[in-house]
Amino acid sequence: QPVLTQPPSASASLGASVTLTCTLSSGYSNYKVDWYQQRPGKGPRFVMRVGTGGIVGSKGDDIPDRFSVSGSGLNRYLTIKNIQEEDESDYYCGADYGSGSNSVVFGGGTKLTVL
Amino acid sequence: QVQLVESGGGVIQPGGSLTLSCAASGFSFSSYGMHWVRQAPGKGLEWVAIIWFDGSNENYADSVKGRFTISRDNSKDTLYLQMKSLRVDDTAVYYCARAGSVGIGPWGQGTLVTVSS
Numbered sequence A: 001q002p003v004l005t006q007p008p009s010a011s012a013s014l015g016a017s018v019t020l021t022c023t024l025s026s027g028y029s030n031y032k033v034d035w036y037q038q039r040p041g042k043g044p045r046f047v048m049r050v051g052t053g054g055i056v057g058s059k060g061d062d063i064p065d066r067f068s069v070s071g072s073g074l075n076r077y078l079t080i081k082n083i084q085e086e087d088e089s090d091y092y093c094g095a096d097y098g099s100g101s102n103s104v105v106f107g108g109g110t111k112l113t114v115l
Numbered sequence B: 001q002v003q004l005v006e007s008g009g010g011v012i013q014p015g016g017s018l019t020l021s022c023a024a025s026g027f028s029f030s031s032y033g034m035h036w037v038r039q040a041p042g043k044g045l046e047w048v049a050i051i052w053f054d055g056s057n058e059n060y061a062d063s064v065k066g067r068f069t070i071s072r073d074n075s076k077d078t079l080y081l082q083m084k085s086l087r088v089d090d091t092a093v094y095y096c097a098r099a100g101s102v103g104i105g106p107w108g109q110g111t112l113v114t115v116s117s
Helices: none
Strands: A009-012 A018-024 A033-038 A045-051 A054-056 A067-072 A075-080 A089-097 A103-106 A110-114 B003-007 B010-012 B018-025 B034-039 B045-051 B058-060 B068-073 B078-083 B092-099 B104-107 B111-115
Touching (some): A009 A018, A033 A075, A045 A067, A045 A075, A045 B104, A054 A067, A075 A089, A089 B045, B003 B092, B018 B111, B034 B068, B034 B078, B045 B078, B058 B068, B078 B092
Parallel strands (some): B010 B111
Antiparallel strands (some): A018 A075, A033 A045, A045 A054, A089 A103, A089 A110, B034 B045, B068 B078, B092 B104, B092 B111
């Protein structure tokens, strides 16, 4: 199964931009990855799916245009522009795998702090 | 709007059993697969189980296989997670979530299961 690796923390100043990275394990370069946002004390919410060609399908409900994704090789990126206070969250990447995509694996998450 | 409300969490001794429920509303429940995902205190997300829209297929994480059973009652728009032989490391907030054509969502607010003697 794929392993998804995320740096544990990131920070950015209000109004700045930040790019979060999710790295797939070797041999899984064709995999798509889903990004999730989890605000403090809340359940996660789907942000969008990304492959090497960029976004796959549509963004999740109420995800601002400030959020975008890209992918290259084993890396899948989530970029947030003009960061707002409400963007301070934990961000997880996840991927389907297995027969019929009937299993899911998550990365360890990145805690984004807005300075 | 889509709403998923988990219930049934609580404190249980190691080796005990507990059944979680997830009441769905705002969408055609019988048309969607459903997931359970858990999050230990201060830790990341761990996928637990999936069930097909019609209950015809299910799959589990290795960590819960043989101990947990996912099921659904489409007549009641309700998802279940039966948990047996509970261990201290099963302590977590358990979320139910809808399987989408892309990604997992929406998610419920979660229910806390604490396994402790």
